[in-house]
Amino acid sequence: MTLRVAVIGMGPIGNRHAKLYNQNDLAELVGVCDIIEDRANKASKTHGVPAFYDAQTMIDDLKPDVVSITTAGTENGGDHYEPTMQALSAGCHVLGEKPISNNTEEGDEMVAKAKEMGVYYGINLNHRFTPAARLAKQWVDDGRLGHLLFVNMAMWIGNPNESSPFYHIQALHPHTIDVMRYFCGDIDAVHCFAVKAPGREIWSTAQFNLRFTNGVVGSLTGSYDIERGHPMERCEVAGTGGRFVLEDMWREVTLYPADSLQKTVYTDPLFGGFHNFESTFRERIGTFLQQVTDGVPHDEIDGNASEGLAAQKVLAGAIESIRTGEVVYLNR
Ligand SMILES: NC(=O)c1ccc[n+]([C@@H]2O[C@H](COP(=O)([O-])OP(=O)(O)OC[C@H]3O[C@@H](n4cnc5c(N)ncnc54)[C@H](O)[C@@H]3O)[C@@H](O)[C@H]2O)c1
DSSP, X not given: OOEEEEEEOOSHHHHHHHHHHHTOTTEEEEEEEOSSHHHHHHHHHHHTSOEESOHHHHHXXXXXXXXXXXXXXXXXXXXXXXXXXXXXXXXXXXXXXSSSOSSHHXXXXXXXXXXXXXXXXXXOOGGGOSHHHHHHHHHHHTTTTOSEEEEEEEEEOBOOOOSXXXXXXXXXXXXXXXXXXXXXXXXXXXXXXXXOOTTOSSOOEEEEEEEETTSOEEEEEEESBSOSSSOOEEEEEEETTEEEEEETTTTEEEEEETTOSOOEEEEOOSSSSOOSTHHHHHHHHHHHHHHHHHTOOGGGSTTBHHHHHHHHHHHHHHHHHHHHOSOEETTO
C-alpha cells in the first residue's frame, strides 16, 4: 500500500522532497502547502497536486499518512515547530528538515508529541544516508576499528547569510554532529571556539572539541567561509584496530587496518552511483518510506527525531561555550 504524502514549505528543499516522493513507488504525493501563495501554486503546477496555503487546512482535507516539513525560519529551524505539531497531532508520520528546531525545548515537545501519538518522526540527516557511510558504520560495528579512540570531522561551504550570530552553528552542524554521533555514539561534553571571517558579523567559522560517552575524543572544524566545489566534508574515525577516512559523504571511504599495509577502498561507482547531493535526499526519503512501510519500531528508524534533537543539544552546548568560554557538560 502506498503512503499518501504532503509537503509543507515549498522553497527549494520542499520542491526537492516533492519531486523525490513523486519518483518513489512507496509514496503518492497528494498535496503541497506554502503560506506564500505563489510558491504553493508554482509547486502545485510542477508536481501535479493541489496547492494549499494553510497547513492545518491541508492536513484536515487530505489526511495524509506522511508529511514532510520543509519550512525554514530563524537559523533555518525556527518555523518547523507549528506545522510539525499540527501534523503530529493529526496522527501523521513526519519527516522534518534539519535542524529539528533551533530551540531545544520546542524539539523536546515535538519528540514527545510523536511518542504520544505513536507515529514515526524522522529528520533529514541526509549526510549519513550513503553507501559509503553505511559501509564505514559496518566496519565500526564489526570491530574492524577495534576500540574506538578518536574522530576528526570537518565541513565547509560558502554561505554569506548573516541572519543570526549562531546561524552557522545551528544550520550547518546538525549534519556534522549527526555523522559523528552515527559512528561514535552520544556526546557528553563540548567546548567551542569561533571566529568571524573578515567582513562578517556572525560566528562563521568554528572549532569544536568533543568528548563522547564511551570515552572517544573528537574534533570538528566547520566553516561558512569557504566556497564549495572542492571537497567539502571529511570524517576520520580511528581505534586500536584501524582507521577510516570518509570523503564527501559518498565519494570514497578508505579503511587503514592497524595490522596490515593493505588498505580497503570503496569508491562511488560511475554507473549506478550517487553522482550528486540530491542522491542523499533520495536515499534518506526512500529509507524513511521503507521503514514506515515495514513497521520498524518507531525509535529504531534511521535518523529519528531523538537523534536530530541530541545533535541540536550538542550545538546548544557549543553556543553556550562560545558565550562563556567554558566546557559544557551535557548530562549534568
Ligand atoms: N538536508 C539538507 O541537506 C538541507 C539543505 C538545505 C536546506 N535544508 C533545510 O531545508 C529547510 C528549507 O530550506 P529552504 O531553503 O527550502 O527554505 P525556504 O525559506 O526557501 O522555504 C521555506 C518555505 O516554508 C514556507 N513556510 C514557513 N512556514 C510555513 C507554514 N507554517 N506553512 C506553510 N509554509 C510555511 C515559507 O513561506 C517558505 O516558502 C530548512 O530547514 C533548511 O535547514 C536542508
